[in-house]
Amino acid sequence: MITYLKELYISLYKILRSPYKWLAIFFILWLYRVDFIPADGGGLAKGLQVITILGLLYCVYKRKRNIINLSYTHTNFPIKSIMWLYTFAILSTMWAYLPSFAFFLSLQNLVLLFTLIWLFSLMKSFKTIEKTFLYFSIIITIFEVVTERIINHPNIFIHFLSGGSASAICISYCFGELMAKKKMDLERENTLRNTLILSIIILITSTSSGANIAAILGCCIALLFSGNIIWTCLILIIGVILYLNQDLIMHLMLLVMPGKTEAIIESGNGRETIWNGILAVAAQRPLIGWGYACGERVASNYLNWTLSDSHNNYLGVYGGLGWIGLFFLIIHQIVTLWTAFTKRMKIGYTGLLCGLCCATINGYSYGYLSGKACSITVIYFSMVILTFIYSKIRNYD
Numbered sequence: 001m002i003t004y005l006k007e008l009y010i011s012l013y014k015i016l017r018s019p020y021k022w023l024a025i026f027f028i029l030w031l032y033r034v035d036f037i038p039a040d041g042g043g044l045a046k047g048l049q050v051i052t053i054l055g056l057l058y059c060v061y062k063r064k065r066n067i068i069n070l071s072y073t074h075t076n077f078p079i080k081s082i083m084w085l086y087t088f089a090i091l092s093t094m095w096a097y098l099p100s101f102a103f104f105l106s107l108q109n110l111v112l113l114f115t116l117i118w119l120f121s122l123m124k125s126f127k128t129i130e131k132t133f134l135y136f137s138i139i140i141t142i143f144e145v146v147t148e149r150i151i152n153h154p155n156i157f158i159h160f161l162s163g164g165s166a167s168a169i170c171i172s173y174c175f176g177e178l179m180a181k182k183k184m185d186l187e188r189e190n191t192l193r194n195t196l197i198l199s200i201i202i203l204i205t206s207t208s209s210g211a212n213i214a215a216i217l218g219c220c221i222a223l224l225f226s227g228n229i230i231w232t233c234l235i236l237i238i239g240v241i242l243y244l245n246q247d248l249i250m251h252l253m254l255l256v257m258p259g260k261t262e263a264i265i266e267s268g269n270g271r272e273t274i275w276n277g278i279l280a281v282a283a284q285r286p287l288i289g290w291g292y293a294c295g296e297r298v299a300s301n302y303l304n305w306t307l308s309d310s311h312n313n314y315l316g317v318y319g320g321l322g323w324i325g326l327f328f329l330i331i332h333q334i335v336t337l338w339t340a341f342t343k344r345m346k347i348g349y350t351g352l353l354c355g356l357c358c359a360t361i362n363g364y365s366y367g368y369l370s371g372k373a374c375s376i377t378v379i380y381f382s383m384v385i386l387t388f389i390y391s392k393i394r395n396y397d
Helices: 002-017 021-036 042-063 067-073 077-094 099-121 126-152 161-180 186-206 209-224 229-244 247-256 262-266 271-282 295-303 313-342 349-362 375-392
Strands: none
Touching: 002 021, 002 126, 002 186, 021 042, 021 099, 021 126, 042 067, 042 099, 067 077, 067 099, 077 099, 077 313, 077 375, 099 126, 099 375, 126 161, 126 186, 126 375, 161 186, 161 209, 161 349, 161 375, 186 209, 209 349, 271 295, 271 313, 295 313, 313 349, 313 375, 349 375
């Protein structure tokens, strides 16, 4: 583990000393804004938002001038479908409740996609791509955890949705690939295993119930598609037992949700009130919504208290982009999961399938695709892009 952490530090140091240092600086500033300043709070937030988004776009466009055209025309359907979603989100600026807010939040997601497509397309071997993905994911997760727990709220154990959700995806990917055991040399096994251990530590200390359940689901998918008949039969038996004894489900949920009660779980820890508020205002504009990420802002007036997150991708997109936006999101997630599923026998895709399933389930409790982007948004985008990049790589080393 010490060697692994040293490699993470060296990787970050090399990036900050490389020709891509300005790209890294703009991305770090973007993370800083996400962690320290609310997206709709004050001039500093808006200034950093504009600087980092345009800075990232400039850095990528300078090195790959046709990146926008390539992203829309020379990628697979999972990438194209999510780009259609955020293109429609930009168009929602024309009718948005908060036009500039909707514009920059939707634009930043497209810029992040352009950046990640360009980044992963630079690499020529599977091991390099996978290690970059894992190091990148764990570094930005650690960055958020450090800023939240050491600087903002000094505490080891703290309810932190973003860090917990990001680590749950890393757990699912790593466990899936370790169970699949495709081309598993010692170096790759150590990278996956150490990322898994570090992610478990972050997940446990984040105390996020939704992330815990999502991680468990991702690991179950890994066991199911590992090719191990014993594990598959065991999961099926457990599934039948739970179906026949559904009272056990609540007891198990209480076990993986420390500090929660049955009433809190059934109400989604207060999320039910938020969702009812979003549904109420979304019904006023069911087709096109109130503008990207604006549904919860309108619902804030309806509920008389501030909502910064829909805590649900699907209701968040419905409130912001209406039925049209929700259609784009559902189509995107179906084709992305299907792509990973159909290619699960190839190296990397079992991990992607597990990670994507984990992220999809986590989307029911955290709106990381429907509003302010954070580490889990970037990691999810990376996995979507890898469904395309992995298929183009012919070299392992």
